[in-house]
Amino acid sequence: MEYNTARTVSHVLHSPLGARPPRRNEMPYPPGVRVTQLGDCMKPYREIAALAVLQVICFLLLSHLEPDFFLLHFYQTIVYLAILIMLFYMEDRWAYMIGIVAPSVWLLMTFASGLLGGAARQILQIGRGRGLTNPVSFLAAVSALLGLLMIVASVRHWLREYAGLGKSLSTFAVTFAIVMVYYGILVVWFWHMIPFVSAQN
Numbered sequence: 001m002e003y004n005t006a007r008t009v010s011h012v013l014h015s016p017l018g019a020r021p022p023r024r025n026e027m028p029y030p031p032g033v034r035v036t037q038l039g040d041c042m043k044p045y046r047e048i049a050a051l052a053v054l055q056v057i058c059f060l061l062l063s064h065l066e067p068d069f070f071l072l073h074f075y076q077t078i079v080y081l082a083i084l085i086m087l088f089y090m091e092d093r094w095a096y097m098i099g100i101v102a103p104s105v106w107l108l109m110t111f112a113s114g115l116l117g118g119a120a121r122q123i124l125q126i127g128r129g130r131g132l133t134n135p136v137s138f139l140a141a142v143s144a145l146l147g148l149l150m151i152v153a154s155v156r157h158w159l160r161e162y163a164g165l166g167k168s169l170s171t172f173a174v175t176f177a178i179v180m181v182y183y184g185i186l187v188v189w190f191w192h193m194i195p196f197v198s199a200q201n
Contacts, residue, residue: 045157048099049087051150052080058143065136072190079182093162097175099154103147105179109187115140 056077063073079102086095110116119141122134132138162168 045087045092045095048095048150048153048157049084051146051153052083052087052099055080055143055146055150058139058146062136062139062143065139069190072186075186075189079179092157093167093171094175096154096158096162097171098179099150100158101172101175101179102182103150105183107144107147109183110140110144116144119144 059073059076059080063070066073079098083095083098086092086098107116110119115137118134118137122132122137123141125131125133126138158168162171
């Protein structure tokens with residue numbers, strides 16, 4: 001149950017002048033919700049924040065497994081760090097849309113490049129009891145799963161909080177443009193890093 005602060009504001013505005021403020025146990029909170037629980041009630045998007053943190057951890061682990069692409073994987077964390085910052089400053093409208101668009105574009109890119117297929121084969125090998133043979137592909141599969149969960153959670157929050165307000169198209173257009181520039185830089189960077197890494201190896 002989510003607590004609506006409008007009840008508290010209404011209580012203050014309509015109280016007679018000079019009336020004593022309500023005591024802690026008389027505040028108009030929903031039944032069964034303690035004052036210490038209001039912090040949780042005011043944080044409806046913590047699941048998205050948790051998924052963003054897990055994605056950051058996943059990319060940092062990939063940077064450890066692939067030191068030649070350390071900066072590249074670190075760059076991939078920026079979009080999820082941006083989501084965390086936006087949620088912290090309650091700019092959830094943009095955080096939700098980035099949580100929808102960015103993972104979707106990333107999944108399409110990994111599918112087109114064949115990385116998603118390698119990740120799926122690694123998961124099938126683990127399911128057949130062959131053990132973990134490629135940690136990079138396994139983390140890619142975990143990242144893909146987290147991306148799907150991020151899309152589902154962000155869509156659910158967007159429909160619940162912003163559907164019908166007339167902001168969907170403009171927010172999507174701006175977010176899509178930013179995400180395309182972000183991943184365009186990533187692709188160009190990766191394309192130029194391949195000959196350098198091959199020469200080192």
